[in-house]
Amino acid sequence: MKISVYETYDDMSRAAAELVAQQLAEKPASVVCFPSGDSPTGTLKYLVEWANEGKIDLSQCFFIGLDEWVGMDETDQGSCKYYLKTNFFDKLNTKLTNVTLFDAKAADLDAECERINNFISSKGGLDIMMVGIGMNGHLGLNEPGTPFDLYAHRSALDSVTVQVGQKYFDKETVLTEGITLGLRHLSEAGKAVLIASGEKKAGIIAESLQGTVSTEVPASILQKLPNAIVLLDKDAASQLEHAS
Template sequence: MQVKVFSDYDAMSKAVADMVAKQLAEKPDSLICFPSGDSPTGMLKHLVDAANNGDVDLSKCAFVGLDEWVGMDENDFGSCKYYLKHNLFDKLLTQPKEVTLFDAKAPDLEAECKRINKYIAAKGGLDMMIVGIGMNGHLGLNEPGTPFDLYAHPAELAPITIEVGQKYFKSETKLTGGITLGLRHLAESKIPVLIASGEKKAGIIAQSLEGEVCKDVPASILQTLQHAVILLDEPAASGLTKE
């Protein structure tokens, strides 16, 4: 894995957006996965600006969503679909060729996971998969204890995920479960990317990148991925001991 540290959040965000732009310049029909949450907001802003200025062409690429809260869709403030709609798709002058997101209201979530898995496989896998990291080391909604070899799957939410997840909603919201791409998708992605910012993430970043590789810390899988790229701002990297 390659770790890159930037002076601040905006510099890190610009670097991630530049990685996406480079990928699309080299392969315009790339399949890319974006997360939702606090970490990718700056990256999406830079990418939207670049696309609307004509510096990046999104018209031939395909996007697939990382995860979703069970029972929610784009009309639910705080949902992943709502986030991507308002921070990316609604702001683009030209839309991507394809957008495939989880239907977290589907009556059969296992079948929905199979649909997403089949879609990714038919595309030849993910060209780039960008993830943030939770305070417990989760990637997407792959919570502690999740096997590294799973593709998309329904997920039982850890208590801290339910607690921290409340920040995305206007009022206290019952979160009953999740649906997410799996850690195997990350491992098989041609370019797996982790982004993290802020001092509050320093501890889990250090544990994930320098601690034991185990399923109790899902993000520790990154230590096994030589092709992974980790982009951090200085506060998030402050707990690392290795150069």
């Protein structure tokens, strides 16, 4: 696990975007997973800017969505599909053709997990799996107690996730279940990239990266991963010992 700390959120976002750009330069047909939420917005902004200026080529890349609230699609304002559509796909001058996202309205969600697993496997695995971190230490919707060896799976949502998740909606929304890539995907990815910013994340970052490795803190798996790259702004890193 390699930890890098940046002065500002923007600096961290640019560094994350540069990681993606470097990966695409080395392998144009890379398989890349992006999360939704507050953390990746700056990273996606840089990637859109560079793509529209012709500095990077996204046309051969395969994009995978990290997770989704069960029962929602791109028409739901707080959904992951809506986030990626409005912050990334719709802002690109060129339409992307290689996009694979969870269908969280599928009649058979277990079969949907298999579809995603099989697709990733058929491409030789994820080259970059980028994640944010929840206040309870979740990665994607791998909630506290989730085994480290799962691929894509359905997930009963933790009460913290349900509470925090309300911020993505303009009215109170019932959230009970998610569908998500698993922590085994993270372990097997070429690069497992965690991005986090803000003082509110400092406590869970310290617990995850320097505390006991346990399924009760899903992000603690990063301590075991030689492929893990952690990018933080100084506020998120403020409770870490010896962070640089």
